[in-house]
Amino acid sequence: MTPASPLRLSIAILDDYQGVARELADWSGLEAAGAEVTVFREHLGHDDAAVAAALEPFDAVVAMRERTPLRAERLALLPNLRLIVSTGRRNASIDLAAAAERGITVCHTGYLPSPAAEHTWALIHAATRRLDAELGGGGAGWTDDGGWQTTLGRGLEGRRLGVVGLGNLGSRVARVGLAFGMDVVAWSQNLTDERAAEVGVRRVEKEELFATSDIVTLHLVLSARSRGIVGAEDLALLKHDAILVNSSRGPLVDEAALLEELTAGRIGCAALDVYDVEPLPAGHPLRTAPRTILTPHIGYVTREQYEVFYRDAVEDIEAWAAGSPIRVMEPRPS
Incomplete structure (x- = not known):
């Protein structure tokens, strides 16, 4: 699909349990250009219909690691989705092949081991x-x-x-x-x-x-x-x-x-x-x-890590909106 101008972008940030996504990265450039950024602090659950109902209006989703899977069944229920940014370098819970078939670009961020x-x-x-x-x-x-x-x-x-x-x-x-x-x-x-x-x-x-x-x-x-x-x-x-x-x-x-x-x-x-x-x-x-x-899957949950995640997520969205996506995750051949 053709990337959207930031003026028409509706962005969902998922699973921001600590409420730090806005604090740890500068989203002001996207918002100044007209993008709407919505933060979901609570987990959306495991029901496909409920997750799809919450995310259906959005053009772009920033997924925190594998907390909210985006498999083929869910992607089929999200006709407006054009961009997924996954924090970290890989995400086994995103169906990259299904995303590619639907014209959805998937990008990743950096990661501190x-x-x-x-x-x-x-x-x-x-x-x-x-x-x-x-x-x-x-x-x-x-x-x-x-x-x-x-x-x-x-x-x-x-x-x-x-x-x-x-x-x-x-x-x-x-x-x-x-x-x-x-x-x-x-x-x-x-x-x-x-x-x-x-x-x-x-x-x-x-x-x-x-x-x-x-x-x-x-x-x-x-x-x-x-x-x-x-x-x-x-x-x-x-x-x-x-x-x-x-x-x-x-x-x-x-x-x-x-x-x-x-x-x-x-x-x-x-x-x-x-x-x-x-x-x-x-x-x-x-x-x-x-x-x-x-412990509740907090091995990667540090301020330094999240700064990388959200900073890179902003860069990914801006690059995609400008027509030159970066850090693109490609589906592996069968």
Whole structure:
């Protein structure tokens, strides 16, 4: 489709939970040219009809990562949509082929890998030092009768860290583990001994990683090949006190099998930032499962990251409106 002038643009910013989209980027140029910018702070839900009803008037949508999927069925209900800007470099929840068929341009923004790697270590520290129990102001460690130091933490030096996926994020996490004096091993479907050695770690087979690691952390891109890559048989290999950390994508792990292992007390802890369904429903069994540390997919949620997201989103919209789109995401060949 032919790009619209900013004078005729109606822009929806989705899932701005913190209400910072306007603060962290300069939208004034677009608005001065006549564009209308609407911010949705609340999640629009999972019903296609409800999402389509909310977004039907808009020419452009700024999607925060994968919070609101834009698959073929939804795109078919949005006849006015001509531009999607996805924060981050990739978005598996946008059907790029369907968008292309409908003449919808899809652009991405920049991305900082450091926040997700940092949050992975926040989860690891929380799990090893039992911060779920020891935090003051409600945790079991500080009780009405003066309870103090009710748990015993675990150190990191000399422990084995198993990294599943040694790409950009996995490598960052692995190097921190080495700095703590950990024995770091890694596995992924395409990982070579040479690549592992470049990071300073050792490649092992998947079975050995799950059976011998004290902490297993996942850093894979979600795809048809990686979905469910951590199944019941892998979880069954974990030590009784092992910690599983997932700050990548929920569907990498068989959620039902993980819940079974946690409930039965066969693993030490699951420290999770990502889930099969997000936001995690109020009645979801993970919310009350034992031996869990849960955060609401905040691994990438930092001021510095959002400044990149929203600044680049403005640039993407302005470039598209001028007829020269940038950072265009193309569908991959079948």
